[in-house]
Amino acid sequence: MRPLGLLATVLSGALLISACGGTTRENSTGNGGPTGSATTANPQAPLRTGLKITYLPKQVNNPYFTVVRGGAENAGKELQAEVKTTGPSDASAASQVTYINTAAQQRQDALVLAANDPNAVAPALKTARAQGMKVVTLDSDVAADARDVFVNQVNSTDIAVKQIELLAEAIGGEGEFAILSATANATNQNTWIEIMKQELVKPRYTKLKLVETAYGNDDDQTSFQKTQALLAAHPNLKGIISPTTVGIAAAARYLSSSAYQGKVALTGLGTPNQLRAFVKNGTVKSFALWEPAKLGYLATQAAAALASGRVTGSQGQKFAAGSLGEYTIGQSGEIVLGPPTVFTTDNVDRFDF
Template sequence: MKRNRGVAVLALALCSALALTACGGTTKDSAGAQQNQQGGSATADPNAKLRTGLKVTYLPKQINNPYFTVVRNGVQQASGEIQADFKATGPSDASASSQVTYINTAAQQRQDALVLAANDQNAVAPALKAARAQGMKVVTLDSDVAADARDVFVNQVDSSEIAVKQVELLSQAVGGSGEFAILSATANATNQNTWIGVMKQELAKPRYSGLKLVEIAYGNDDDQVSFQKTQALLQAHPNLKGIVSPTTVGLAAAGRYLSSSEYKGKVALTGLGTPNQMRAYVKDDTVKAFALWEPAKLGYLATFAAAALVSGQITGAEGQGFTAGTLGKYTIGKSGEVVLGPPTVFTKDNVDKFDF
């Protein structure tokens, strides 16, 4: 991929929204794509070269979450390939408003792009809108925000596809019938709620008439809270046959509890997890199968989308395309969404083939 060797011309603008004082710069690349100073929008030029020296901030839901550490690796790799200045920051908890300060700081530091996994689609929206008004491009991944608060959303998989897959794995694990519970992340997590909504629709189909959802619990993407919620679910529902956890923290915590409890082999567990976290539980038969995408690729793709936005190659409009390094070409879909690809199902047969 060619890189723009020109020196970008930065222009400062005064802004006051949410006490943000520094504004992102405007550039005109070698192909002539000019950014709009007021809204940060641009006229797309697919032939524009990627700018070098971009300043990219990665803001995960939690800085100490193993899953988001893997995503960070992808962001960092892509940043290196496009010669961007990369930094990672974020809260230690996944509360709704915990990311606002970090968004404000990124804008004040004149970051060109923010790659964000949102804890809440609405709580962070005002800060993101103010930052975008100053020129910073916003790419969300994993969990989206309101569409008018970001430029592009990089979805790990098609939401319906991953939700349907989890119901399928659960049904297989419990033999097609019985009570089960969902152990989710936070009550306001956009992706979790989207998947759960699709799962409920799928459960209404005749082939899943034997399955009964008895409770949705929230572990707040905290290992110890998720561990305790698993215990509480088992105590509250003596006929429970399965748990599905659409969050890596919850799945690992539930696996740890079940593996050393009287419920091992009696209560099935599936959901979304990383091979490295779940390997031991697969090998000791606590978990038969679980699913996920490759998180590093998610961060990698989002970073190239951010670079394409800053460089004027895309604006986030449906139908626009860009090249994401070694992943190849991607096209923006409805509402500014880009989909990474289908999920992978991990079992005892293939879990050792993956290292993340």
């Protein structure tokens, strides 16, 4: 999530459950050059049925990506496409390469991928694209020339800034804090962390001090142990930000059963179903996320539009994304899902994911 990588959004790249229908989202952020050519797209091309689409998450046993898969499968049903899920049980850098190669060998029409590493999978993706397979990344991107479009769950700046805001509110605007991230190579995590660091130089946050960034490798037990280690290493720690659904759930579990409950604040990105009990017992005051199912749904709709020739991935192209309405492809082939949601004791029971 994980982020899982997210579950619970969340920010400018996430979509509110109560405000997701029929809205056009436009994005103009990104790095590098756009993929595809606007002159070769045919917006009126018939939407192909019977498409074969592979969904490749960071880990098949990650609860966040299980929810994303549900959205992808729902889109597949609407599109009359075959969506199958495959992938590794670990989130290591090169663990996805074999699955990418297999999808290409099976002549899948499109691949929807949450990348564990932006570089390790790039050569395999380029080969697959050369063989005709469309590539859509979601949650965590790769190099722009290794995919057709990237479906970003949230505007990176918004989600990073929101987490700093939630932490500052929880600890009174001052004190030491740590970050418990996913893997050291996760592009989304690293982007958010760098933005958080930039945010800390602003006058309103000068009394906040980031003392360590730890990596739980999107593994529950490792994240649990890293939480314990952070608290042991930093006796004055007042808060933890965990921008990954696996990490925040593991950290909440540790804190809730320790003497640190209520003394060390915890926030970040998680799902309501994971954190509901911890919100109610006071371990977590607030956290954020997008709606993961809609991320999978949008990415699959984009894959179908690409495979049908309706878009190529160039900036400014528009496509219909089923019940989510029309979306516009931004710079570097980026599509942003929508705004984030912040979850607290006041609203956490309204959500079920």
